[in-house]
Amino acid sequence: MRAPLALLAELTHRCPLRCPYCSNPVELTRASGELTTAEWARVFIEAAELGCLQVHLSGGEPTARRDITAIVAAARDAGLYTNLITAGVLLDAALMTRLVAVGLDHVQISVQDAEETGSERIGGMKGAHARKEAAARLVREAGLTLTLNAVVHRQNLHNLPLLIDLALAWGAARLEVAHVQYYGWALANRDALLPTRVQLDEATRIVTAAREAHEGRLVIDYVVPDYHAARPKACMGGWGNAFLVVSPAGHVLPCHAAESITGMSFPNVRETSLHAAWEESEAFNRFRGTDWMPAPCRGCAHAERDWGGCRCQAFALTGDAGATDPACALSPHHALLATALAEASAARFRYRQFVVRH
Amino acid sequence: MIPRFAPGVRLNHDKARARWVVMAPERMFVPDETALEVLRLVDGARDVEAIVDALAAKFDAPRDEIAADVRAMLDDLVTRGALSG
Numbered sequence: 001m002r003a004p005l006a007l008l009a010e011l012t013h014r015c016p017l018r019c020p021y022c023s024n025p026v027e028l029t030r031a032s033g034e035l036t037t038a039e040w041a042r043v044f045i046e047a048a049e050l051g052c053l054q055v056h057l058s059g060g061e062p063t064a065r066r067d068i069t070a071i072v073a074a075a076r077d078a079g080l081y082t083n084l085i086t087a088g089v090l091l092d093a094a095l096m097t098r099l100v101a102v103g104l105d106h107v108q109i110s111v112q113d114a115e116e117t118g119s120e121r122i123g124g125m126k127g128a129h130a131r132k133e134a135a136a137r138l139v140r141e142a143g144l145t146l147t148l149n150a151v152v153h154r155q156n157l158h159n160l161p162l163l164i165d166l167a168l169a170w171g172a173a174r175l176e177v178a179h180v181q182y183y184g185w186a187l188a189n190r191d192a193l194l195p196t197r198v199q200l201d202e203a204t205r206i207v208t209a210a211r212e213a214h215e216g217r218l219v220i221d222y223v224v225p226d227y228h229a230a231r232p233k234a235c236m237g238g239w240g241n242a243f244l245v246v247s248p249a250g251h252v253l254p255c256h257a258a259e260s261i262t263g264m265s266f267p268n269v270r271e272t273s274l275h276a277a278w279e280e281s282e283a284f285n286r287f288r289g290t291d292w293m294p295a296p297c298r299g300c301a302h303a304e305r306d307w308g309g310c311r312c313q314a315f316a317l318t319g320d321a322g323a324t325d326p327a328c329a330l331s332p333h334h335a336l337l338a339t340a341l342a343e344a345s346a347a348r349f350r351y352r353q354f355v356v357r358h
Numbered sequence: 359m360i361p362r363f364a365p366g367v368r369l370n371h372d373k374a375r376a377r378w379v380v381m382a383p384e385r386m387f388v389p390d391e392t393a394l395e396v397l398r399l400v401d402g403a404r405d406v407e408a409i410v411d412a413l414a415a416k417f418d419a420p421r422d423e424i425a426a427d428v429r430a431m432l433d434d435l436v437t438r439g440a441l442s443g
Contacts, residue, residue, distance in 0.1 A: 049374070
């Protein structure tokens with residue numbers, strides 16, 4: 001049986017930061033539409049029964065929820081390994097103590113740049129950088145391991161060596177250097193974010209050297225931007241294969257960006273069990289495995305390695321979620337990526353915000 | 359010496375797949391049978407000698423042999439980041 005290993009629980013879309021590459025959908029869910037504590041507790045129990053071993057508690061900013069401690073406790077009670085993915089700006093000593101008391105396993109803090117000015121311009125929040133540093137200290141003092149997540153792009157890649165120094169200075173055991181992936185807000189800001197080939201090669205060289213220099217002290221994970229690739233990424237390890245997401249409003253998704261595929265409807269935990277959503281829903285089965293694949297994926301030696309790449313990217317760039325990801329050199333649409341790279345030159349961001357709907 | 363799990367690391371029973379899994383920050387691994395026997399005795403109270411005694415009794419094997427195996431296994435688990443050094 002195919003069973004998910006991890007659940008991404010997007011507890012809320014609320015966040016004090018306004019990062020222009022936020023992975024949340026462009027149409028954000030408001031607080032009144034969010035799942036309750038009890039609903040999340042049920043989701044965690046069902047996720048564990050389905051085979052999930054860990055939950056990534058994310059958002060938005062998960063600590064913007066006043067019941068975050070009860071939510072972590074419920075996830076631990078369900079037997080899940082709990083990873084809090086936070087911007088860190090709302091994390092104070094009292095909250096840290098409560099989270100550790102209910103068994104929080106690990107914390108990942110995001111950083112937008114290596115120093116205050118860039119960090120506050122990119123994240124769109126004054127004072128954020130100092131608060132993140134304080135939060136990192138609280139995590140370390142609580143005896144937890146810390147991962148820093150640095151999202152990198154054209155406007156901060158020059159600071160990559162300083163980001164690595166920052167991870168060491170803040171006591172992180174792990175640093176994720178993640179190039180922006182282009183959906184939702186990031187796609188709207190693509191012209192301001194796409195790195196050049198020269199920047200990418202330099203970043204790869206810096207990461208390789210830093211891994212060697214800091215072996216045994218800092219592990220560096222590196223997520224490359226597929227706009228410069230010849231093979232697509234194995235998005236989510238395959239659609240509906242190893243991973244599931246529950247959105248703030250309770251939608252069950254194969255990937256956090258899946259709602260960007262217009263015309264698809266996704267099951268909701270308020271109406272169905274996680275088991276039924278995973279096993280039986282049309283949405284999870286549509287791009288599962290290899291049967292759905294068109295040429296050139298069909299019969300390709302890479303079909304079960306990259307699973308045709310990313311459905312959301314295929315949809316965003318070609319209008320067809322069932323097409324081969326244009327990041328693949330074999331895709332008839334591969335030239336779209338080169339065109340985007342050639343045209344990327346903007347400097348201004350369109351910051352994320354709640355859009356007033358009429 | 360009392361072996362302990364490294365911060366953020368725990369041994370979890372994976373009911374859906376009928377196996378034990380070492381859960382760690384941003385990764386997980388499935389221990390082999392020998393590693394699992396040792397890890398299940400790591401409780402923050404037993405020292406290395408107590409772990410050796412327990413396994414020597416369980417497998418009715420010579421204590422010296424078990425001791426060498428357990429020490430090698432503990433070193434390996436420290437290297438892999440599952441136990442704190």
